[in-house]
Amino acid sequence: MKKNDVVIALAGNPNSGKTTIFNALTGSRQRVGNWPGVTVERKEGKTDLDGRQVTVVDLPGIYSLTANSLDERVARDFIVQDRPCLIAVVLDASNLERNLYLSLQLMELKAAPLVLVFNMIDEVEEKGMSIDLEGLSELLGIPIVATAAKKNRGIQQLKKVLAEQVTLGAAAPPAIPFRYRENTEFAIERLIQRLGEDPSLSQSSPPRWLAIKLLEDDREYLARLEKSPLRDSILEDLGVLKKETEKGIGYDLETALVEERYGFINGLVKEFVKKSWGLEDRLSLSDKIDKVLANRLMGLPIFFFLLWLIFKLTFDVGGFFVHYIDQLFTALGNQAAALIQALNGPSWLASLVEDGIIGGVGSVMVFVPIIFFLYLAISLLEESGYMARGAFVMDKIMHAMGLHGKSFIPMVVGFGCNVPGIMAARTLENPKDRIITILITPLMSCAARLPIYVLFAGAFFAKHQGTVIFGIYLLGIVLAMLMARIFKSVFFKGEPAPLIMELPPYRLPSAKSLLLSAWHRCFIFVQKAGTVIFLAVVAVWCLASLPLGVEYASQESIVGRVGSIFAPLLEPIGFGFWQAAVALIFGILAKEIVVGTLGTLYGAGEETLAGAIASQFTPVSALAFMVLSLVYIPCAATIGAVRKETNSWYWAIFTVAYTLVLGWLLAFLIYQGGNFLFP
Amino acid sequence: MCPLSLCATGERVKVEKIAGGCEVRRRLEAMGVLPGEEMEVVSCHCGPVILNIKGCRLGLGCGMAQKILVTPVKSSR
Structure with missing residues (x-):
């Protein structure tokens, strides 16, 4: 601009x-x-x-x-x-x-x-x-x-x-100002005169507005008064004026001002709006829907059923395309490598293009359809007006967990991407509620983590893929609530702020705005695949090929050695090999990179990748890997968002630490427990 | 005068008093809930309340509904 x-x-x-x-x-x-x-x-x-x-x-x-x-x-x-x-x-x-x-x-x-x-x-x-x-x-x-x-x-x-x-x-001709009742106007006029004595005050904003805001006790404008040399005398006059006016009205001035505005509006509506029916008809359809959807008993089950339906549709419809895109990338990789060889290009270049770039970026790009449908569903929830109901029916549970009904909106948005989820927490008025919501939103399974689940659940639990993935999402929600409860009792004692929110009438969203919104978010994902993920997989490929002369992606390569240092940490949770360590470390840059790195290290597209993984993991360790990927350290962008929104490094570092510990402990429990139960 | 949370579904009530802090009052005022205002209880289950005020639906949590004191109004319709 x-x-x-x-x-x-x-x-x-x-x-x-x-x-x-x-x-x-x-x-x-x-x-x-x-x-x-x-x-x-x-x-x-x-x-x-x-x-x-x-x-x-x-x-x-x-x-x-x-x-x-x-x-x-x-x-x-x-x-x-x-x-x-x-x-x-x-x-x-x-x-x-x-x-x-x-x-x-x-x-x-x-x-x-x-x-x-x-x-x-x-x-x-x-x-x-x-x-x-x-x-x-x-x-x-x-x-x-x-x-x-x-x-x-x-x-x-x-x-x-x-x-x-x-x-x-x-x-342009100015708007005709609205006049309050006489004694209020008198107070406003007097205050304007007093404010006029300090030119710096009357320059900062229109004097009438400033006077009204001061009479309303608006903190920000009172703070502005602090700098004025006439502060004390104006404040004194303000107090006297308020007291006198309130005596005339009979109650506090702030409410009176609000009331008068609404009164004026009521007058306008009476004069200029002709209704042939009562206002009551307006939302009757919405009310009927709410009798069911916001019902005390049925509201919650319906809410969870709708969430399940969204995931089911997302994976079934989106998943249909994944297979074809995967084939496209595999073919593209083969063609590119063949072309380079035909042109007598060096074999390392063919490997970089086929294994590194197309293998890595491609294994992430195949999930674009699923992500598109997921965002489409989230936009549908937002724009149809159902999201507000979700917050409403969840309020009681959330309250019991020390959260606020509105905290649920960031959590649902977090399913798309944690960053906008964390931003969505800004609608929470109480700073404590807001920080708790920000701290737990990274536990929501975002679209970037989805490729990991799809890959592992597909390789090990093909028959129950949908259920396993839904279970991981559910685990995220449960963990988020438990952690909220703990944070609440440790850091933020006291009641969450009471819920108040508008329930907009149900509307059929326009296809255009839904598609536009899903498209924008998808575009950001593709952009990320083309930049950050691209660079990351190229880096992984380079490190996997160096030092010169080592076999590509072997343990002697740089990534192999680095991964081997961290691998022992992963031994107790079921995947103590260096490839997993490298994937998880690079995954901190962006969670999509976990699959991208595995794609680069094991070479080629999703289907062969699934085979490679099946030989290294067991079903139990695969489950542990999925859970660890859900919980451990949020991606760099999310950490940045936590830091920005809470305005403190403390909370950002805290988020990194608690998710790492929690994730490792859970994976440990799953792996050791699973092996104990199913030896 | 009774808290809003105790009202029955379908009842028409008038706001008498808001027993909350400054912040709570400001939020309610911006949404049009202020003393003297009449509204209809669309649904109330001893907890979350849906209100019809100025033709809009407002959802209030239990805590909030307890803070709003109202008196019933005879329906004029």
Whole structure:
């Protein structure tokens, strides 16, 4: 994002269809990154408005500007500090009572001109409601566009209005400010006068906004006051003003301010929204579904059944393609080697290409279909509205384990990749709950560990492959909960914060947004296979071929020697040979590399690899290997995410240590116990 | 006046008081739950509660439901 770029920020409540609008505006011209300082996902895209290139930034979904959670702070800081040229606020038009609250706060903040996007207008019409858009727009002094982004309705109109507003820029007529009741306004006016005496204060943000925030006791803005030379006298006046106003109202000012905003919104909705039916009909279908899915008795079994179904479908449908891709890579490797030999290329080059690059990267790439379907399923859970129910029905169990209902969302997302899972923990308001959730999320079996399970379960438990893999996933969940319980009683005593979350109405997600989201995540996986994994397998190949003259991938090679140093540690858990040690060590870079390394060391694609493994492992040691791969040291990216999100190296190092110890102990139990039971 | 967690499914109630700290209150306020507001209990099983407030569904954990004190309202419909 360059300095003089035209930037439009997209703000809105969660579940208002913000992402669909973003996709409709920018198409595939998106870039996913992080917000500075925190790993909240930041989406940015380009769009053409009347031939002018404009950057659109998708802010995290928020309910208000109070900066309670990390998401809210990120959104607020962006609006206040980065000063977008325009803010497009996306609202669920069928629920204006709630959605207008954020718009009203943005109007008060006056950081940028606004455009209100009344999304899901089709649902409004279906319900026989109508909204007087012109009247509302005139009263607020803000342009309003009606859209149904999922059906691609109103997007052209939205682009037109955005283009007009961008051209107008600062010359756009200001929104008409909302007035509170008389005694509140009096307090605001007085405070604005006092703040005006210190020019540095009134420059930092609009005085009216600052005054309101101070009256609301907003910590961040109170901290800003600290630096002012007039601090003491302003604080004193603030206290007096608050007390006087509260005397007039009869209760505390903060609640009164919130209440007045909602009151104003209620008035707006009464005047401009015509309903032929009661509001009650709106979610009746969702309620009926919830009677079953969020039921006290049936909710949990259904939830686990759905998870099982997802895995079953993922492996059955995705697995169908794996075989063909594997054949493709094996053929590609043979062809490439034959070509090099035909061109009289050196035999080491043929070996590098066939065993190293195509054997290593190929053995990882074959899992792309499975990963694609896994991400598709996770997106489906998120976008259909079921994820929130999952958190809701799990709340009691999670509570008993010292976690929070919402902790379950990071855990489920962690099945895709632990890094976004750890980021998803930012929706937890309580820092203690958040850190515990971050610490246990690495125990979720991510997509990168999946190739290990598929390979080993396929080689040893072919008949029960699905069950064994599902069992490993389940083991991850159980371990996560046990560890949470332990961490809670050791490090973080006290109750987890109570659960409160919106249960969005069930919606049928659009195929486009599901595919786009699965595609983006899959693309990142392929990119990783092409860079990190590629480099790692080349490194493994080189180290397996050096020093010059040794037989490729023999124990005399460098990797062989390094692996042999660590192999004795693995002896008690069933796989004390150097190949396993090397695979696990390189696996810390990225878990996909475990299979990639084995592919490079044993040569060739998945099917021959399975044969090589079958000769070195027993079913029991294979199980121990799978469990160790699940638990031991998370990948480098995950360690980095833990460090960033907890903002401490302490927790990152702690995560590495506890997972290593736990993983080894479990593998030890499985191997020794298994051999004892089945000699 | 009774805690929300004790209400029956289908009951219409008015929020009287929120017996929680500042943080809890702010979260509830941002979601539209504040004193004087009327809402409907969509489901309540002596624990997690689903509420209908301003046409939206809110899920509350047990702890949260105990902190919200309400009085029943005669349904006007």
